[in-house]
Amino acid sequence: MADPTSPTSRPAAAPAAAGDLPQSRHLATELPGPRSRALMDRKTSAVASGVGTTVPVFAVRAGGGVVEDVDGNRLVDLGSGIAVTTVGASHPAVVAAVQEQVAAFTHTCFMVTPYEPYVAVAEKLNEVTPGDHAKKTALFSSGAEAVENAVKIARHATGRDAVVVFDHAYHGRTNLTMAMTAKAMPYKSGFGPFAGEVYRAPTSYPFRDPQGMTGEQAAQRAVRVIEAQVGADQVACVVIEPVQGEGGFIEPAPGFLPALAAWCRENGALFVADEVQTGVARTGDWFACDHEGVVPDLVVVAKGVAGGMPLSAVTGRAELVDAVHTGGLGGTYGGNPVACAAALAALEAVETDGLLQRARDVEVLVKGRLHALAERDPRVGDVRGRGAMLAVELVGEDGTTPAPALAAGVAAAAKAQGVIVLTCGTAGNVLRFLPPLSISDELLHDAFDVLDAAFAATSASTR
Missing domain, CATH: 3.90.1150.10 (Aspartate Aminotransferase, domain 1)
Incomplete structure (x- = not known):
């Protein structure tokens, strides 16, 4: 041999x-x-x-x-x-779906000749993401790409520039998402200068916060920093991992996420949940935000959504996602038909496999x-x-x-x-x-x- x-x-x-x-x-x-x-x-x-x-x-x-x-x-x-x-x-269902789609066609580009699996994935994500409001979805290839597009949507919809992220955050390896990421080595060191109008606030870190600090108190601490250093009327979006991933699997104290989401609603900023790592059953709910009933304006999905195939998405309130002009969202490989077929099978498996x-x-x-x-x-x-x-x-x-x-x-x-x-x-x-x-x-x-x-x-x- x-x-x-x-x-x-x-x-x-x-x-x-x-x-x-x-x-x-x-x-x-x-x-x-x-x-x-x-x-x-x-x-x-x-x-x-x-x-x-x-x-x-x-x-x-x-x-x-x-x-x-x-x-x-x-x-x-x-x-x-x-x-x-x-x-x-x-997963057998994912394998079968991929094989069937590959035999039909591997690519046309949805922006050129669309296909049904893209639409079906959008419909399913609109169904399972938090909230019962009207939603729309755009598909991409990687988590970082989806995070960037969530920021694009937020800036376009609000007419504001500032993006607030948190200590210990990880959002990706592109220029903007490196700016949003907190950890220098190996993700940021030597790669600057980074995109501007990104501001960092303290997160809720129960193991290292002052003893007895509640989630609401941690949110108030973050809000004080945002209002003093950024200005509430300048914030396009607050972007947070409901359970931080690369930063240490930090689960915020109860009440932290709901308080932040409420502040965003009161001040016209969008609450963006980066559920790249936490989403699609990983934390025991469809999405980690479901644990406290938090309903984000935009949800970013990737990683587990397609059973190993490269696919990501931004799902959010229809009026916000639709604020972007035609042609303002997309990408050559975004929502590739093979990845979409895999995603439909993987999302179904979450339900059928319990x-x-x-x-x-x-x-x-x-x-x-x-x-x-x-x-x-x-x-x-x-x-x-x-x-x-x-x-x-x-x-x-x-x-x-x-x-x-x-x-x-x-x-x-x-x-x-x-x-x-x-x-x-x-x-x-x-x-x-x-x-x-x-x-x-x-x-x-x-x-x-x-x-x-x-x-x-x-x-x-x-x-």
Whole structure:
């Protein structure tokens, strides 16, 4: 058989279907194995060094809660491609929908020759996003692109310029969304100057806020900054992740989001929910805003919406979205027909597979394991999150100082044993858990057994 690591090799046969993938962790080699190492050498030679990788193995198939690499290792997936494969990698319904659409046509550009799947996705998002008001949707390709278009809509609809974002925010890697993102390395460093009229306010961070601060009080703190430093009549939109993602899976105190949304209504600014990571069943509701009944003016969706295909959307109040002139929104690949077909199947799977309840069940299981770990190990300063979007914040001996080396060490130890674990947080001291909702309880327990062992093996000197 040809060497699969050779640049000119072609597989002798298609890989086995993901549905045949055993749902168990298995280490056939050390990690990374020899074929992954050879491919990494090729990656180093051919791919821009600015494109990094978290787990140095090369995947050949994935399904359920498992990723299999080129060396035959099977890893438990607690990352979901950063919250993308929420319904499961290669969900059978998504695969079938993609195959059918690819056989029909792959592209015409909706702005040239439109097609029904785009319309159907818009109709479904109009239905499931928060609120029962009239809505309209525009489709794009990436989360950052959708965030930018939400800002465009807000500025056009309000006639204002200022965009308010929050401490620890992450909104993307384009020029505007880098300006909106709080973390310098690796996202912003060396890439300025950035787009203007972006202002930052303090968020609600229960673990690090003054003890006893309520969500309403945290919102008042943010509003004081906005009114003093920006001016309420200058704000086009307030953009916030209902549960912050890259910034540390920070879940605001109850009352924070409703108070901000109310301030926006009172002052003519739009409340924009960046639900790129939190949306489509990830937190146990269709959208994280549903938890407190918050109804945004605009909702940004991406990641889990299309079962692994690149698709994003802005859905919002019809009169706001329609304020933009014809031709002012769009893009060559926005709402690609193959991605739309995948999205329709993935959105249906949320309902037919009972994934809202499954996310809540995952929360109960995983939080049980994490709280038990916190009781044994004082380096676990906080356990937080909702649904299948959960995290632990790691700290030093004083109980507050961030411990990024510990987070990196635990993640590395878990990965070496075949469990994909991601870190996050402005200080890099948070372990985040984003399993696909198709994962079994058995795999989750196995993964957190590995995590327990990783904590036990990681020296306190790494704090």
